[in-house]
Amino acid sequence: MRRDIPQEWVELMSRRGIGSLRQLAAASNISHTAIARIVHGExxxxxxxLQQLAAALQVPPATVYAIVGARVSGDLDPYTPPAEAARLSPRERKAVDELIRLLVDQKPLTNDVPLPKDAYSLAASKGPNRGRAAKEDADALGEESQDPQG
Structure with a gap:
């Protein structure tokens, strides 16, 4: 199934003579799959x-960051840890640094997709229940059930 390219991307691409996501992928040296996810906000x-995309489209990085809803590096003041951070050991400081990187890497470009209300609904949606049919097949073959009531 082919999805439409959002208009803001079409405008940027057409200024550079780029007519498809595959052409944009080639121009930016990013995989087609990654380009599609970025363009569709996934x-x-x-x-x-994002910077490679900006270079390929010959626009400032802030333009691409604005389209995807991400902050441009330098948009905010640099992060300064609180004074209490001076009491952290080198190992603890590395852990905090890694946590910050993890938080930034996991930050979505768009609103989160709502998940099912509980984990069971996700697992239950994977396909039909074959339990009863398997029991009937075993009974037809004369195999004993492991169920003490069946």
């Missing part, structure tokens, strides 16, 4: 990818 994109 998942997260690395800063490097």
């Amino acid at each position: 998942g997260t994109a690395k800063d490097e990818s």
